[in-house]
Amino acid sequence: MTVPNPIPKKCTLCGETSTQMEMVSSSTFGAPDLDTRPAEIKRSSMEFWLDCCPSCGYCAHDLEAELSGSKELVASEEYKERYKSTETPVLANKFLCLSLLLENSSAYNEAGWAALHAAWVVDDMKGETQASSFRRRAIDLWMQAQKAGQVFMEGDGAEDTLLTDLYRRIGDWKEAASAAERGLYLTTDETISTILKFEESMIDQKDRQVYTVKDAFG
Numbered sequence: 001m002t003v004p005n006p007i008p009k010k011c012t013l014c015g016e017t018s019t020q021m022e023m024v025s026s027s028t029f030g031a032p033d034l035d036t037r038p039a040e041i042k043r044s045s046m047e048f049w050l051d052c053c054p055s056c057g058y059c060a061h062d063l064e065a066e067l068s069g070s071k072e073l074v075a076s077e078e079y080k081e082r083y084k085s086t087e088t089p090v091l092a093n094k095f096l097c098l099s100l101l102l103e104n105s106s107a108y109n110e111a112g113w114a115a116l117h118a119a120w121v122v123d124d125m126k127g128e129t130q131a132s133s134f135r136r137r138a139i140d141l142w143m144q145a146q147k148a149g150q151v152f153m154e155g156d157g158a159e160d161t162l163l164t165d166l167y168r169r170i171g172d173w174k175e176a177a178s179a180a181e182r183g184l185y186l187t188t189d190e191t192i193s194t195i196l197k198f199e200e201s202m203i204d205q206k207d208r209q210v211y212t213v214k215d216a217f218g
């Protein structure tokens, strides 16, 4: 089960102390989605995955740790607009702010995950256009991560498997097929091969729906 634990934390940027919630433990019941999104109960615990300062808007995995260049970015109009956007849910804004801060500190691998987490927030709200744009941002950041030699998923073919699902969900069939082919070439893992073959058949059908790992195993 999910047990939220309130912890007072002092923002490293503005010095304000606020109560942040940490997740002590969280169980999952069921298979994750093909983009690794966990099943319930963990699925509903996303608000505890990051800290945000209610005073200055700094968002981080730990409010007491400063990401390089964050002071300037948090003070910028671009950041403030993102933080306060009324077009996206508050939690998605927070993950997108975190993504901007991580990108700004050159942690492209983690920035990509934060962007994907924003997509998961809007997935449940049928915000398909927004979800697609956040997935596209995750892909772009992970391309940068690969160029910088940063790993965003461990295991031969694992990164291409994740990319295949993101490309498929946004309907980029050509890139989805290429990523699946690369993943199948790179991996010797039977689970990854099974998932990629399932992805290939969904790509053939131009199917953009969400599927779980269990679906891939029929």
Ligand SMILES: [Zn+2]
Binding pocket: 011, 012, 013, 014, 015, 016, 053, 054, 055, 056, 057, 058
């Ligand atoms: Zn602050």
